[in-house]
Amino acid sequence: MIFSKSKKSKQKFIACTENNKKYEFNKPKELFIKQGKENLPVEIITDKQGFVFIIWKKKKYLVDIIDKNQNQYEILVNGVSYYISVESPFSYKRRKYLNKNKKESKVEQIHAPMPGKIIEFLVEENQIIKEGEPLLILEAMKMQNEITSTIQGKINKINFHPDDTVMKDDILIEVEK
Amino acid sequence: MKKIKSILIANRGEIAIRISESAKKMGIKTFGIKTSKEPSAYYLQFMDEIIDFTEITNDIPEFLDIDRIIYSIKEFNINAVHPGYGYLAENPYFAQKCIDEKIIFIGPSPDSIYKLGNKTIAKQLAKSHKVPLLEGSEGNLRDTKHAKQLAKKIGYPVILKAASGGGGRGMRIVEKEEDIEKMLRIAQNEAEKVFADRSMFMEKYVRNPRHIEFQILADHYGNIIHLGERECSIQRKHQKLIEESPSIALNDELRAKMGESAINIAKASKYRNAGTVEFLLDELGDFYFMEMNTRIQVEHPVTEMVTGLDLVEWQIRIAQEEKLDIKQEDVKLTGWAIECRINAEDVQSGFTPYLGTIEKINFAKGKNNRFDTGVTEGSNVTGSFDSMLAKLICYGDTREKAINNSLLALNKLQIQGIKTTIPFCKAVLNHPKFKKGDISTSFILKDMKQLYYQEQDEEMIAAFWAALNHNVELDIEDETYVDYEKGKEMTPWLINKRLKSL
C-alpha cells in the first residue's frame, strides 16, 4: 500500500530540483542525510540573531526559506537560491509521468523579471525573432532593462502597452515557436 | 579660510552615513533629509538633525529638488552641503546656486563640473593637454546617418554614450551596422529619462580593456596630487561590482605616467576637491582617457585603505579652503584593498533587482575589513533607489591576502530576506584568473562559467531543508485539533433567533 491512512507514518520525502535531480530523505525529522550507505547526522543551530545554520560533515551552511507555495520551496543556501519541490513517492511518479508526456508547448511566455514600467516595445505582433533578440525595454530601479527573447519564433501576442506598469512574473509577450 | 560648522548631507544610504562619520570626527554638525520614500531609513539615525521633506509630495525626487534643498539650508542656517555621489553631485547649476546663495558646495567649481561633465568638452580638454584618447565622434552625433558613417570610419565595434551620462546609463555597444539605429534610439531614450539630455557621442570600443582610475586631490591654491589607482575591471553592463587598489597591471613607471595624465586633466579644468580620472588600459599598456568624475566615488574606500587618508575629510578641508599639505612623494600605496559591492540583485536571474525586506543582517567586523552599509535589520529594499546595499572592503599586505580576507569576511556576512550579490563576489574571488590578476572589463562575460559560488553539497542541503520543513508542516496539520463541538455551543438568544428566522 502506498498510502497509509495516517500521514504520520508517511515519512519518505523526495526533493526534486529544477533540473529534475532527486534527493530522497527517509524521516528527515530524525536529522540524518545518507551518503552512500552511511547515515551522517545533521545538526541545526539557530544563532542569537535567529540565523539558521545546518552543519553536515563539519561544514556550516546558512539556510533560509525565501519563498514557499504548497510543496514548492525556494531555499537560499549561503545566499544561492534553489527551487525544490517536495514530493511523496506517488506525486514523484506522477511528476515523472507528466514530464515524460509533456508535449512541447508551442507558445513560450516572456515574463517580467521584476516589477517596473514598460518604456517601449521593440517588436510587433507577428514579427519573426531570433533567440536573444531584445523585445522590450522595462524600467526598474531607474535602469532601463532590455528584455530579450529566450527562444526563436514568431511574436504571437503583446499583452501590454508602453507606459504600463507591470508586476513581477506578468506575461509580457507570447512567442510562438 | 572658511570654517564649516554644519553640513547638509543631500544624499541617502551608505554614503550619507559615510559623510556623517567624517563630519562627526571634525566636530561638524550634520543635517539629513527625511524623504517620503523611506521615512524610517537607517542613515537618518546618524544625523544630528533631520529635515523633514515628507510633508509636501513633489514630482521631483527629494535629493534633486534644488529649490527645496537651498531653502532648507538657509532656513536652518547651515554652512555647507555635501551631495555624496549621484543626485546633485555633478550638477553645475546646483553648485552655482550654492555660490550665489553663499553656501559652501563640497565639490569642484560649477565650471569644472560643467566642462568635465560634458564628455565632448572633456575630451577636447584632454586632447589639448596631450592625454591619449580613443577615436570617436569628437562632438555629439547629429543623426543616425552620421552615426553610421562615423562607425564605418572608426570600425565596429563602437560604443554609444550619453553626452551627460555616467554609471552605464545611456550607453550601448554596437557590434554591427544593422543594430546601430535601434541601439541609438534605446540609448537616447534612456539618456533623456535619466539626464534629460538626448545628445550622444560615439567612440571606438576596445575589447578586453582594464578599467583603471586615478584618485585626485586638488586644493584652491593649485596643489594637485594623485592617490594612486583603482582597478574596477569587474563590471557588468558598465556597473562596477568589485574594485581594488592598487592594480596588478601597473608598475611604478606606468603609474607615474598615468598619474601625470590624470593631474594634467585636473589642471586643465582648474579642478579642486576630490575627483577621479578614468582610463581604459589595453593589453599593450596603452591607456586612453575616458572621463573624469567630479565627485567622491562609491569605491573611494579602497584608496583610503592603502593610503591611510580620509577622502571625505579632505573634501571638507579643501572646501573650507585649507591647503593640501601632502606632497606627491609622500603618497605611498601600502598593501592591497578590495571592495565588494553587496547589491540587492538576483544573480541567478541575470542580476535583476530583488525587492524585499532585510530581515536580518550580520557581518563580522575585523581589523582588516570595513563594512559601509546603508541598511540594517528591517530596512526595505524598494524599486525607488538603486540596488546597492553595502560595500565590504578588505585589506591585506598582498593581493593574495586581501583576496583571502575578503572571502573570509564574505563567508561571515549573512543577510536574510533578500537575494544579494554575495555569491557572485565569492565566485569572482575564487576564480583562478582573478587570483592571477588576469582580468578585463569583459571578465564576467568571457571568463566566468558560473556567476555564483556554490559549495559541493549545497543543493542537497537545500533539498534536505525543504523536505524537513515540509515534513514538519504536514505533521503540524495532521496533529491540529479542530474543535467542531465549540461551533455548536450557542446562547439561547442566538439559537432561538436563528431557528426562528429559517
Add this chain to the structure above:
Amino acid sequence: MDINGKIYKNFLNRIDRFKIQNSPEKIKKQHSKGKLHARERIDLLFDKDSFEELDAFVTSATPDTGLGKIDEAFGDGVVIGHGRINGRLVYIFSQDFNVMGGSLGAVHAKKIMKVQDLALKVGAPIIGLIDSGGARIQEGVASLSGYTSIFHRNVQSSGVIPQISVILGPAAGGAVYSPALTDFVFMAKKTSYMFITGPNVVKEVLNEEVSFEELGGAEIHARKSGVANFIYEDEENALLGVKKLLSFFPSNNLENPPYIDSGTKSDEVIEKLRTLVPDDPYKPYDVKKVIELIIDQNTFFEVSELFAPNIVTGFARLNGKAIGIVANQPKVLAGVIDINSALKASRFVRFCDSFNIPLLTLEDVPGFLPGLDQEHRGIIKHGAKLLFAYSEATVPKITVILRKAYGGAFCVMNSKNIGGDYNFAWPTAEIAVMGPEGAVSILHKKELHNADDPNKLKKEYTSKYRQEIANPYIADEKGYIDEVIDPADTRKKLITAFESLENKHVEQPARKHGNIPL
C-alpha cells in the same frame, strides 16, 4: 450460520469478485496516468478506518440493447459513503475512472443522489471527487436525467451544507455544472480539465486548434475564468487543501464554525503594523502582509488567489475563531474594483454569510476601474452584486480602512450604512467623495484655470485637500466610522469587537429570496 456452508461461501465469493475489480493492477493503471485511485483518494481524505462505503455492489449490467452491452461492474463507477475528517462526519462520492471511465449512468447518478440526500438530511458537508468521462452514452436520456437530478440536489443543498468539488480528471459537458453549483472547486494541475465543449468540437465548429490545457486546464480556470478556487500541483496536496478548507466551515447553516487553538496571543501590540502602509497614497504594498500580522499565525487560507488578484479573499482564524477576509490589494492595479474582483468578492461574502462566518474587510480602494471595456461589460450590475452581497449579509461585519476609501467604492466595501457593525480606520485613511486630484479639479476649476503655474497650484490644493478633507477624523467626528485606531492595536481591537458580536442576529423581512442583480 455454517461458516463452511454454501451461504457463507457465496458471501465470500462476492467479496472476492469485488476484490478483483479493485486489484492492484487496476490501481497501477490509474497511477500510470499520474492519478490516484478513487479509493486511495478517499483514504487520504478521511481519518484512519473511518470510511463506511454504501452501495458497493450495485451494478447496471444489462444485455446489449443496440447501443452496446454494459458489463457487470460493482459500484457502477462511483464509490460513495461517509467517514470522518478531523473527527467530523462528511459524505463523499468519488468517481472511479477505472470502471467504465467513471461514466455517469442511471445507477451511478442514483448513488450520488443518495449521498446528497443523506448529507442534506443529517446536515453534514459533502465532497465530490470528479474523474469521469461524462454521460454514459449507452444509457441515453437516463444519464441526462441523472445529471439533472444531481444539479437539483446541489441547488437544494446550497447554503445549507458546505459542498466541495475536487476535479481530479476530466469533467466535460453537463458534468461541469454540478461542480459549478457547489461552493468551492479544487483542481489538480495537468490531469484535470473542465469544459462545456471539448477541443474536438471547437475544432469542428470554429476551426480553432486548442489543447485540453488551454481550453480548460487548472491554470486557466484559476487565473482566467475563476471557475477553480484552488489549484494544486498534485492530488495529495489538493486533498490536504480540502481538509484545511473544511476546518473553517461548520457542518451546516445552523452551526457556528469550529475552533482551533492556534496559540497566538490575543492582546499583542503589533508595532510592525504601523509601518506597513506607506503614507504616500500612490505607493503599493502587499495587503497580505497586513492580514498575516492581524490574524493568528499562519492561519490564512486564500480563496481564488490567482483570479482577480486586485482583491484578496480568504479564511483565517482570529483568536481561534474562523473569519472570512476581503481585502483590496494595492499591489495589483492599485486595488481597484473591476468586474472580476467584484464577482470574486461577492461570491465569497455570500458563502461566509450562509455559514455564519464573520467577515473582516480591509479597505484600501481608489474606486471602480473606469473605461469603455468595463462599462460595456456591465460593471454597474457586477459592482452592484458586491453591494448586494455585503448589504444582505447578517453575520458580524467589521471594516478597517487602511488608506484610500473613495466614492462609490467606499460605500460598497462594507460601509457603516450597509450594515457594517464596527468600522475602524487607521490614521493613514483618506475618506472622501473622490480622490484629491479629481476633487481639486472640480472645486478649484476657476483658480486653476487662471493660475500661472496650474500644476504647482494643483499640488498645493491637493495636499491641502488631503490634509483637511480626506482624513479619517471628519468621518469619525460625524459618526460615519466608529473609531480611528492605532494600527498596532488592530488585532486586539478586532478580537474584542468580534467577540462582542457573537450573539448578533438581524431580523429579516419575510421573503422567498432577494433578487441579486445577476
